[in-house]
Amino acid sequence: MITLQLPSVPMPDAVVVLIARQVPVRVLRAEMDATFEAADICRYRPLASDEDRADREDALARLAGLNKTLAQYSPKLVVRGGR
Incomplete structure (x- = not known):
């Protein structure tokens, strides 16, 4: 099969x-905040210290909340954290 680039x-x-x-504006704001x-999340090192681990967990919790808003509008908008 030939695929074109x-x-x-x-x-x-x-x-x-x-x-x-x-x-909707709330979805646009949630998308921007989720991207940030x-x-x-990528800059925290979970094994470095307790503070980094706690900060990473807080960021993951915020991302999960924002993703709920995005998934209600369209499941394709969900943003993944980390790598």
């Missing part, structure tokens, strides 16, 4: 704005 095409800003207008929480 299609080049990625940047999405015009006008299209992004049209898509964002269709999504996922990045925070």
Whole structure:
């Protein structure tokens, strides 16, 4: 079977704005916050110290709460933390 490698095409800003207008504001905020929480989770080292472990667990809990909001709107929006 032959597969074609299609080049990625940047999405015009006008299209992004049209898509964002269709999504509720609470879902957009949850998506942004979940992305930031996922990045925070990556920088914690769970085996380094008790403080890092506790901070990582707190970030995972916040990410889980945000993912509930995202999954209610669309299961494809769920953000995964870590690697």
